[in-house]
Amino acid sequence: MTDFLWLLVALPLAGAALNLILGKRIGEPRSGWFGFGLIAISFVIGFGASLGFFAGTSNPQTIYLFSWIPAVGADAAILWDPLSALLTMIVTGVGALIHLYSIGYMHGDDRYPRFFAFLNLFIASMMILVLASNFAVMFVGWELVGLSSYLLISFWFTKPEAAAAGKKAFVVNRIGDWGFLVALMLIFMTFGTFDFRTIFENAPAMFGVGAGTITAITLLLFVGAAGKSAQIPLYVWLPDAMEGPTPVSALIHAATMVTAGVFMMARSAVLFELAPVSAGVVAVVGTLTALLAAVIAVAQTDIKRVLAYSTISQLGYMVLGIGVGAYAAGVFHLTTHAMFKALLFLGAGSVIHALANQQDMRKMGALRKAMPITFITMAAAWLAISGMFPFSGFWSKDEVLAAAFARGGAWLILYVIGLGVALITAFYMTRLFAMTFLGSSRWDEGVTPHESPRTMTVPLVVLGLGTVFLGLFNTPARHAFEHFLEPAFSGVEQVEGLSIGLISTLAVVAVIVAIVGIIIGLRRYNTEVLPDETGAFWRRALAAFGVDDLYGRFLVAPGKAVADWWASVVDPKVVDGAVHGIAKGAIGGGERARAVQSGQVRWYAAVVAIGAVALVVFLLVLGGGF
Amino acid sequence: MELSDYLPIALMTLLGIGFAVASILVSKLLAPSNPTPEKLAPYECGIVPLQDPVERFPVKFYLVAMLFVIFDVEIIFLFVWAVSYKEFGWAGLGAVVVFMLMLIETLAYVWKRGALEWNVARRQRYRRIVAEGHLEEAA
């Protein structure tokens, strides 16, 4: 089954190319269905190929396609192990649902085929990133993913904010990519190759725990991951990325792309094991990001920005999981988050669609009766993300917190902050849910919300089911998920050693925190009149504590100044100056030398004589005549 | 240092110099000379020349001089051949004949092109007069 895997990349790429080229002729709905079809087939292939892993029978293998740069050990080969299988299923699965959803959502857009071309391109690049068997190919995927996110964010490029947001996302990602690239160079310098297997096999042998180079490599890898997965300080682009169409936010900025950083760190778990210092940094940054994002999310009024900050916060959890060393828990949270965050975004999308593109929650309310399916599915996702007991969010978040608790010592502080974030998360999600579906209807006049068409509600329902039942896969008792991922993290020993009793108490604590959060939220927002949010804290939190304009003033402005100076001063004077200088010099030399050619025969004779004497003397000296 | 073999040359130079000096001396001693300004002035109506006249000599002289030089140099080679023509034998004779032929041929070309005519202008004038003369007589 695994020899069709190259189709996972080929099919989306083909879809992107065809949609781009023949898009106009294929026309609106058909190009959408065409895109969806290809991704669905890819999902089937991916799922089929990973059946072996479910049963635990097949073991990881590398399928060689062709050699790209043999000198560097970078050949185009697919590394098929449970981790990449899982990611494939998430990307293609959630991707397919979002394609289906976009058919309805993008209805009437005049660049319809182009949208699906870019979506396919994104899936293809994500596949390259996930299936890569070496860092070089992964980097290719990494860059392509950055590119397609830029294309999709600024899809409505006629809107200046969208274009600016696209540029911002791309630049901030580039900063992260810089870190990732330097890490690649370091890796190549130390290991002489990019191939995962050789690196991860002889890394432990070559370096003891805490070796300098490995720490440097892992820190730089984290910089790359921070750029892609929107951690402090490179998270500023994600909220602005909401300018893109909602399916884009769902797919890229919730489920897949942002998790690329987490996936990369999980993939190079062996390196992080050898560098406890950087693991600590990763965990701390993860937790702080989670805290900061959660606090900001509380005061946001735009529904999509709340979800964006919530994504950053949940990503913080995953990064905490990686930092703590519980890679399986981090990846599990990644999976569940992909499910319910995509659902939340799609739900928000259908709400916005219904209220004629109204994104401000203060203009929503009382949509329960008007949009029952969206209401029910969003409720499931809301409970999941808040960490309520039976839902998937609870299991994965609890896994991560348990792992943090298990490490003991200083990690306990992270556990406590984690719990606090869980509380805040429950609160702002309840705020969002209440302001949109409960309370009184604060719609604008002439807006009559109605349930979205079936192409949009079907994906919501599917995702809803996933959100509810996915958690059961990995209850502390069965740990099915960890066994599934076991072969991928064979080189790394998992954080264990928690008795069932301790885990269940931690679980109970987590549920209590969630319930408290929800109650506060409901009591405050499930009212006819919205509570006032004009306090100093609310205003500053709404403005994301001014971090953005801080960057603007200290980084962007000086950068632009240097660029302007360079363009106006250095370029014309130095570069052009040099070129014209050479030309003038040559001609100047010519003019002066021309005077020597005086036309006087006697002068020519003198030159011949002088030349002859000079030659004789030169030869005598050289030949040792004297 | 045997000077003897240079004796004849020394005698020759002495003789030459002596001849020239003697003739000047004799003319200076015997000839009467009472120079008067009029005598030294230019001939009757001539104007006092600013600087000695630039001898302008017609090109013809130059042409003849050139031809003389060329054929003079040709003779040098004939001397060489003449001295040992027996050893060169027929091959030598062949070479010299070819050499002579070339020069004679160029002489022919130059002659045909009229380099040797002396006072070309006067003869043409004469011929033209004669031609017109005939015309008058004929008319």
Added chain:
Amino acid sequence: MQGGAWLPIAFEVVLLVGALAVLLVAVVAGRDRRFWGPAAGLAFAGAALAGVLQWREVSTSGAGLFFTAQGVSFAKSPMVVMDGLSAFGAIVLGLVGFVGFLAAWDLVAKVGRRGPELVSLLLLSLAGLHMMMATPNLVVIFLGLETASISFYVVAGFLRRQKGSAESSFKYFLLGSLASALFLYGVALTFAATGSLTLYGGNSIRDFFSSTIVTQPGILLAGMALMLVGIAFKVSAAPFHQWAPDVYQGAPTGAVGFMAATVKIAGFAALARIFGAGLVSQVDTWTPIVAVLAAVSMVVGTVLALVQSDVKRMLAYSGVAHAGYILTAMTAGVAGVPAMWFYVSTYAFMVVGGFAVLSTVSGSDSSKVPLDDLKGLVKRSPEMGWLMTFVVLGMSGMPFFAGFVAKVFSFVTATAVPAPWPANDHGYLWLVVLGVVMSVVGLAFYFRIIGTMFSTPDDQAELQEAGLPVRFAVIVSAVITVAFGIVPWPLIEAVRDAFPI
């Protein structure tokens, strides 16, 4: 002399007979050039044929030394040598001479009564030039050098009515004879130092070097230097190039192509013979000087060419620069001879072609060709315009043209042999780098010429229809420039064994 023995000097004999025939026919049949023109053409073609025969003879039975004066106990030094160098030189000289003669045909017509003189001068000069490269005896080389130079002094001054032509011939004469005197003095000093005038054969200079260890080489080195001066002057290498621009500008355009091309061929061949083959053991002493000459020529030639307004002066300076590039090949000693031959033979045709076009553009008897004459040439006469573009591109060293292959060939040869003086093991790299830089700088003035040709012509005088021979000459040279650019291998193979003994 037996029958077969005529071959070594067949080239000169044919030309001499041709020259005399032309004069005779002119004398007998009067002025009409229909009679003696074909005779001259035949002579040139015959000479080229003699070259081919020599080449075949050499490649079959190997090079040989010949004594002209048989049966005489005259000093046993050989006067004529027939080897790769002289045979290949004969072919190239013959062909270039023929094409140059065709290019000069308009001038011959214009000069009217003195036509036969001009043609016989060209024939005799070609004979002299070949004599320079086909003899091991230094004095005979001087003889050949002088025969050619004197005839070129006269050719340069052929347009009596034009002041420019007279001035250029005077300058050429005075400086030429000065340089010849220097060369001769060099020969004399070498004679004094080594006791012999011939490069090979009985008690030759080469034997001298192999037999005695030169203790006090002062005179010998001075002699070598002066000989180098003489040759450098002839091929217009800087700093002895100053005559070239004035003479090329003043001399009648029709004949300049012939003069420039043939002198360079013979000059470099003589350099190869004397220094490459004769003084091969002294190679470590004279190659640095050749390198210095090359460097100076390249810089002077290119930089001065940039600022010229007269096309003939531009081509003259480009000639100086090209002399520099060829000398770069010669820095590899005798190993540089093939590269030198490739460069010289292709460049010779370009020069003939270039000046032929100039003669059609501004009259073959014009002594000045300002750049504006070429303005919009492509529109005025597309054929001439495009052919000139090919030739100039060839000269500039554009890829797919002979100039490029020639430059690469010589630069590679220059770096192949380890250099003695600035002691580095991969040859005269600094010279090659300078060469590349200068060729790039040189592109400016080549493209200035092409630019003016492609610009819109304002009121240029209508181009009088060029004679068939001139057009044929231009076409041949353009074809050779392009052909050997795209398919250089046959010439490279042939050149490989154009070696002196």
Added chain:
Amino acid sequence: MTVTVTWYLVLAAALFSMGAAGVLIRRNALIMFMSIELMLNSVNLTFVAVSKHLGLIEGQVAALFVMVIAAAEVTVGLAIIVAIFRFRSSANVDELSELRG
């Protein structure tokens, strides 16, 4: 003290440099031309001296050839000089610089 060949060579060298100096210093074309002839003759002297010293004949023959060449040069040179100065009266060479740059 006997007259060795180096004396002759030194004399020839002196003559040669005098000739060269003549070409550079004098303005009149004819004088310049004469100094070149002087240079050629000094070379002749060298040839003959060395040939006599080494007892070879090449030097003599060479001298003969050089004389012929000098003669040819004379004829052509004077022709050119005459052609030049048909355009202007004086034989001054410095006026002759129309071709330059």
